[in-house]
Amino acid sequence: MKGWRTVGASIAAITGFLVGFTALLSLLLGDNPALFGDDPQAEALAQNLALPGAALLRLLVIMLALSIVIGIANLLLLHARRMAGGRLMSGILLASFAAAIGWRILLPGEVSLLEAIQLPIESALAALLCLTLVAGGARILTKRSDIWGLLLVLVVVVVLLGSLPFPELAPIAAFSDWLMRIPAQAGARAILLGIALGSVVVGARALLGQDRSLRG
Amino acid sequence: MTENTLTLISFALTMMVFSYLLGDLPLIRHLYRIAVYIFIGMSAAFTLIVGYENLLLPYWQDAQNPAISWTALGSQADIVVFGTALLFTALLLLKPVTRLGWLTNSILAVVVALGAAVGIVGALRGTLLPLLSATASLPVLDAELGALLESLLVLLGTMTALYSFHYQASSSGEGTSFGLGKAFRSIGKACVVVALGAIYAAAILSSMTILTERIAFLFQFGA
Amino acid sequence: MSDDYSWLDEPPPEANQPSASEPASQRRFTLRMPRFLSRLRIRRRAPKAAAQPSASASLLGSQRERPLTELDQRLKALRERSLAPEPRDEWAELYDVDQALSSPALQEKPGGVISAVALSQAQQAQVDLLTEIVGGQSNPAQAPARRSLASAASQSLPSMSRLLTVALLLLFVALPFASSEYATGALPPADFADDPQANAYFAALDSLAPGDYVLVAVEYGLGAAAELDALTDLTLRHIFARRARAIFATSNPIAYLHAQNLLENIRAQSAQAGLRLVNGLDYLLLDYLPGGALGIRELSENFADIARRSLRGAPTSLPIDSLTGLKMLVLVADGLDDVRNWVEQALPEAGTRNLYAATSLAASPLTRAYVEGIDRFAGLVVGLRAAYTYGAMLDAALSVDAQAPEQIIEIADASSSSASGTSPLTPPPSPSPSPLPTDTPRPTSTPTPLPIDSPSPTPTTAMLRIVEVTSPQSPVNIRVGPSTAQTVLGLAYKGDILPVLDASADSSWYKVLMSNGWEGWISGNIVTESLVPVPASGGDDSASLTSERTVLSRFVPRRYGKIEPRFSQANQDPSSTLGAIVQLRERAEAAPRLQALTMGTVAAVLAITLGNLAAAIGALFRRRGGRA
DSSP states (O other), X not given: OHHHHHHHHHHHHHHHHHHHHHHHHHHHHTTOGGGGOSSHHHHHHHHHHHHHHHHHHHHHHHHHHHHHHHHHHHHHHHHHHHHHTTOHHHHHHHHHHHHHHHHHXXXXXXXXHIIIIIHHHHHHHXXXXXXXXXXXXXXXXXXXXXXXXXXXXXXXXXXXXXXXXXXXXXXXHHHHHHHHHTHHHHHHHHHHHHHHHHHHHHHHHHHTTOOGGGGO | OOHHHHHHHHHHHHHHHHGGGGOSOTTHHHHHHHHHHHHHHHHHHHHHHHHIIIIIHHHHHHHXXXXXXXXXXXXXXXXXXXXXXXXXXXXXXXXXXXXXXXXHHHHHXXXXXXXXXXXXXXXXXXXXXXXXXXXXXXXXXXXXXXXHHHHHHHHHHXXXXXXXXXXXXXXXXXXXOOSHHHHHHHHHHHHHHHHHHHHHHHHHHHHHHHHHHHHHHHHHHHO | OOSXXXXXXXXXXXXXXXXXXXXXXXXXXXOOOOHHHHHHSOOOOXXXXXXXXXXXXXXXXXXXXXXXXXXXXXXXXXXXXXXXXXXXXXXXXHHTTSGGGSOTTOOSSOOHHHHHHOOSHHHHHHHHIIIIIIHHHHOGGGGGGOOOHHHHHHHHSOHHHHHHHHHHHHHHHHHHHHOGGGOOSOOOOSSOTTOHHHHHHHHHHHTOOTTOEEEEEEEOOGGGHHHHHHHHHHHHHHHHHTTOEXXXXXXXXXXXXXXXXXXXXXXXHHHHTTOOOOBTTTEEEOOOOTTTHHHHHHHHHSHHHHHHHHHTTOOOOOOXXXXXXXXXXXXXXXXXXXXXHHHHHTGGGSTTOEEEEEEOTTTHHHHHHHHHHOTTEEEEEEHHHHHHHHHHHHHHHTTOOSXXXXXXXXXXOHHHHTTTOOOSSOOOOTTOSSOOOTTSOOOTTSOOSOOOOOSSOOOOOOEEEEEEEOOSSOSEEEESSSSTTSOEEEEEOTTOEEEEEEEOTTSSEEEEEOTTSOEEEEEGGGEEEEEEEOOOTTOOOOOTTOOTTSGGGGGOGGGGGGOOOOOOGGGOOTTTTTHHHHHTSOOOOOHHHHHHHHHHHHHHHHHHXXXXXXXXXXXXXXXXXXXX
C-alpha cells in the first residue's frame, strides 16, 4: 500500500513538473520573437511557443469557473442542512440568494438590487473597519512599548496630520511627504521585493514537487 | 420597486450593520447577523450569475461553435480543452476515494504547477527585474545633489530592509551580533516600520472616507 | 458575536495554532515556506481560516497552494465571514481539495469583526499586513502567540475607552453634516500642483486621441465604492470625452456588475445629451477574469479571443489583438493585491504601453513604491480628494460651457455629414485602407433621405429610402467601402432595416446608416430596396417594419422623428460637444464629506495620541512599581 502511494505521489510530482515547466517556458519565451532572431521563422516559433501556455491557462480558467459553481453549491447545501436543523439565519441566506437569482432572471438588466442592498451592507461593514482601526491604533503602545511601537505611532500620527488640509500644518505635511517619499518608499519597495522573491521561491518549490500537498 | 423603497431598504441595512456598535442587546444583536447573512447570500448569487453568464456559458457556446476557435489548433481543440476541464474538475471531487488519490493528486499538481508558473513569470518580469534595476540605477549624471541623495537614501533603505528580512529568516530569535550589521538592520527595520505606519494611517483614512459616505447617506435620508 | 465588542478582538491565540484535531487532509495543504518568507507570512487565524491568504505576503503562498481560490475572491470572503461554528462534516471532507470549495462554516471561532467586516479581501490584507508583519518583526520569538494590535489592546484597556473612541469618531464625522459651523478645512485645490504622478495620470488621459483604446481595469469591491466610484466615473467620462474607447476588465465578479452599473449611468446621461455610447464600438466589457493573477495572465495571453467572446456578436471595429494594441492601461483598485496582479501579469505583456492607476488611500503607500520604481507604471491618483481635484481639472480642460444639452446636440443633415462619416463618439476606424468613396453620385431619385435639419419638426411626407436585409445567410457584413475586400464594420441580420444614404452607380452596394451613427456599405445582393413614407415627426406608429432583434434595427423609420442625433459640422470640437459627457455627471456635494473626513482625522489623531499616551504613562508607572 505504501509502495503504491509512493508511485502515486511520483506520478503527481512528475506530471506537475512537466506541465508547470512547459507553461513556464511557454509564458517566458512565447510571443517574444526577439529572443530567436529577427526573421519570420523566429516569429512563427515564438507564436507556437506561446500556444501551450495559453491553452493550459484556458484549461485552468474553465476549471476555476466550474469550481465557483461547485463552491456555491456547497455553500447552499450546507446552509440548507443548517436550516433544516432549525437555524433561521441560514434560511435568510438562502432566501437572499434565491431573491438575487430570481431578480436577475425576471428582471435582467435591473441593477438596483446590487446598489440598494449589497452596496449599503458592504459600505457599512467597511465603515465599521474605520472604528476598528482607530481603536486598534490607540493601543499600539499597550501592545508593544518599545522603540518600534513608538515609531509606528509617531508615523501614523504624522501621516494623519499631514493629510489634514490646514495651512498651519504645512510643516508637518512636508515632513509626512518626506517620510512617504524616502523611508516609507524604501520599506515598501523592500516589502514588494520580498513578496516577489518569496513568490519565485515558493513557485519553484511547487514546480519541483517540494510542496507537500502533492505528495498525497 | 420605487426609488423610495430602495432608499429605505438601504437605510435599514446600513442601520442593521451599524447596530453592531450597540453590542449584545437582546434582539438588536440579530440585526447585524441578518444583514451579514443577506450579504453572503447575495454575494454568492452575484458571483454565480457572473460566473455563469460571463464564463461558463460563453465558453461552452464557443466550444460548440465550429466557426470559432481561440487557438490556431482549430475548434476541435476547444472541445477537448473544455471537456478536459470538466473531467478534471469532476475528478477533483473524487478526492475522498483513496484509490484514485494518484489521479486527483496529479490534477492538483497540474493546477498548482500552473499557478506556480504564472506566479514566477509575473514576479520575475513584473516586480523583481524592474524594481531591482530601478533601485540600482542612480541618477548619477546631471542630477541635482538633492535628487542623488534621495535616491541613495532609498537604495540604502531598501537594501537594509531586505537585509533585515534576510537576517530574521536566517537566524532564530533575537540577534546577538552587534556593530555594523545591527545598525543596518535597524535602519532597514525602521524603514519597514515607517512604511507600515504609513499604510496603517492610509487604511484609516480610506475607511474613514467610506464612513463619511455612510454617515452622509444617513443624514440625507433623515433630511 | 455574542460577546459585546468582540469586534475589536482577534481570535484568542490558541486559535492561531494548527490544532491537533486538524484533519490530515487539511494539513497536507500546509505549505512549507522558506524560512525568511515564513516570517513575512501572516499568522494563520483559525485552523480553517488559515486557508485564506489574509495578506499580500501570504498570497504568494496561497497562490501556489490553492490556485483555484484565486479566482473567486468573493468565495474566500464568504468563507471568511462565516459566523457560526459548525461541526465538520463529510461535505467539507469532500471539498477540502480546494479551499474555494470548502464550507464556509468550518471556522471554529468567530473571527471578530476584523474578519467579519473586511468585505474586500484587499482591505483585509491591508489590516493583516500591518498587524502581522509588525507583530512578527517585533516579536519573532512569540510567533505562535502573535496577536493583532487590536486584540492586545482590547484586553488591556477597559471597554469604556473603546466606547469613547467610537463615540468621538462618530461625533466628529457627523458634525459637519449636522451643522455647517463645523465645516472646516480647505477644500482640495483646483489642480494637482505638486503631485507629478497625479498630473501624469490626468495628462495621459487628456492626451488620448479619438479612436484610442484604453483598458480600464475595475478592481474594487462595493466596500470601496464610496472612495473610488468618483474617480472611476471621471476617468471614464474623460476617456469618452476624448472620443477614446474603454475596454473594461476585472477579476472581481461583483466589480464586474458594479462597473456595468457605472457605465449604464454614464450611458443614460449621455443619451439625454444625444450622445450614444455603443457597446462594441465605444466601450466593451470584457468577461470576468477568474482567478486574480491567473485570469489576468490569461487576458494577456488570449486577449483577442476574450475580447471577441465578450462582444457576443455585437458589431465592432476592435482592431487590436493583444494588449500592445492598446493606448494605455488604467487600473482602479483598492488593494495591493490587485495592483500587483496587474503590474506582474499584464504590464510586462503590454509592450511599451503605460499603466496608470487610481487607488484608494489604503493601497497607495505600496502602490506608490511601484510607481516610483517601474518606468511604465506612470501615474497615480489617490482617494476622494483627488477625485474632487480631478473633476475641477476636467471641467477646465474641456472648458465646459453653460450650453444646455439640448442646444449642444444638433441634428445634422445626413447628406452633409457623409463627408465626415463620424458618429457621435466613434470615428470610423483609422486602419481603413481606402477612404470612403464619398464622391459617389447620389441617385437623384432619392427623396431627401434624412431631412433632419428642422429643430421644430413639422409634419412631412418625405419618403425614406431603406434597404431590408433579405439574405438567408444571416448575419451579413457591413463594410467600410463598397467592396468585399474592405474591412468589416459591423453586422446586420435578416429583417434588419437600414436607412440608405447613398448607393453605388449600379446599386450593387448601398451606403447605409448604422445604429451607432456610422456609415457603412452593404452589398445590393443581400438586401431589398424600398421607399417608406416618413411618419410625421413625433409619431410613434409601431411600424411593422421594425425588427427589434438587433441594435441595428433601432434605426427603423418609425423613430425617424428622433433619429440619432449627429453633431453638426460646425460643432465638431470635442471641447464644446463631448464635454457634455463630463458636464452631465452627478455633482454630489463633496464638500461636507471632505470636511467630515477632516474632522474624523482629527478625532483619530486625538484618539491615537491619547490612547498611546495613556499606555506609555501606564507602562512607566508599572515599571516604576516593579522597581520599587
